Amino acid sequence: MPEGPSLYLLREEASVFRGKTVRNVVGNAKLDLERMRGRRLKAVRRWGKHLLLEFSDFTLRIHLLMFGSYRIDERKPGPPRLRLEFDNGEISFYTCSARYIEEPLDDLYDWSADVLEDAWNPRAARKKLLAEPSRLVCDALLDQNVFAGVGNIIKNEVLFRIGVHPASVVGQLPSRKLGELIREARQYSFDFLEWKRAYVLKKHWLVHTRRTCVRCEGPIRKLHLGVTNRRSFFCPHCQRLYTAQV
DNA sequence: ATTCATGTTGTGAT
DNA sequence: TATCACAACATGAA
Numbered sequence: 001m002p003e004g005p006s007l008y009l010l011r012e013e014a015s016v017f018r019g020k021t022v023r024n025v026v027g028n029a030k031l032d033l034e035r036m037r038g039r040r041l042k043a044v045r046r047w048g049k050h051l052l053l054e055f056s057d058f059t060l061r062i063h064l065l066m067f068g069s070y071r072i073d074e075r076k077p078g079p080p081r082l083r084l085e086f087d088n089g090e091i092s093f094y095t096c097s098a099r100y101i102e103e104p105l106d107d108l109y110d111w112s113a114d115v116l117e118d119a120w121n122p123r124a125a126r127k128k129l130l131a132e133p134s135r136l137v138c139d140a141l142l143d144q145n146v147f148a149g150v151g152n153i154i155k156n157e158v159l160f161r162i163g164v165h166p167a168s169v170v171g172q173l174p175s176r177k178l179g180e181l182i183r184e185a186r187q188y189s190f191d192f193l194e195w196k197r198a199y200v201l202k203k204h205w206l207v208h209t210r211r212t213c214v215r216c217e218g219p220i221r222k223l224h225l226g227v228t229n230r231r232s233f234f235c236p237h238c239q240r241l242y243t244a245q246v
Numbered sequence: 247a248t249t250c251a252t253g254t255t256g257t258g259a260t
Numbered sequence: 261t262a263t264c265a266c267a268a269c270a271t272g273a274a
Contacts, residue, residue: 002252003252003253049253064252065253065254065269066251066252066254067269067271068253095269097254142253154252227264231250249273249274250272251271251273254269255267257265257266257267258267260262260264
């Protein structure tokens with residue numbers, strides 16, 4: 001479910017409750033849910049993989065983690081982590097992290113780090129990347145402070161698109177390649193978004209979970225790489241390894 | 247049936 | 261004190 005584009009769609013769907021008053025709240029979240037009863041939902045926002053339900057003096061932050069899910073105007077069997085009921089419908093969240101944020105969102109979130117935002121700032125991303133030049137690109141792409149919203153699928157697909165091996169060292173990428181990395185992190189996220197919206201995401205994966213390279217027909221390798229130790233799928237023939245010279 | 251995965255946070259060891 | 265490795269969370273697809 002939950003990379004940035006999926007949260008983008010969730011935000012869109014949940015925005016029907018903007019301006020509505022919470023009539024009832026239930027759930028097993030370890031939060032003072034009563035706090036939201038009778039309160040008006042001021043805005044529905046998103047940053048990276050966070051859904052932000054903003055009230056006048058606090059915000060409910062939902063993170064779907066790996067297995068989280070939600071339903072609008074329908075219910076899964078079993079108790080929700082959290083359900084908000086409004087006059088025009090309801091939204092239920094399952095298996096997610098829910099917490100309150102007390103600070104103004106603009107104080108907490110760097111909107112320019114979100115690859116799906118108008119405020120996205122590729123130059124700031126480049127600067128952050130070059131500040132830690134010894135990192136592997138597979139780790140850097142998952143860094144939410146640099147690429148908020150990018151997840152493991154986007155990571156793998158971006159690296160395939162630009163022909164870069166996931167174990168490449170950030171500081172060893174030619175400047176132009178680094179520019180491609182940054183550009184595709186955003187572009188692929190928008191492609192992901194439209195494919196997800198049309199329920200055709202998986203068939204567009206070129207490398208993630210695949211066994212054969214669509215370009216050279218050679219075998220795809222699968223390794224758990226980097227400090228993040230997440231699955232990296234790559235074609236050793238089509239994706240070049242940029243690494244420190246000995 | 248069992249394994250594993252679109253992710254983050256907290257804890258305890260070093 | 262700071263950093264790091266790993267456990268915990270918990271669902272459903274393959």
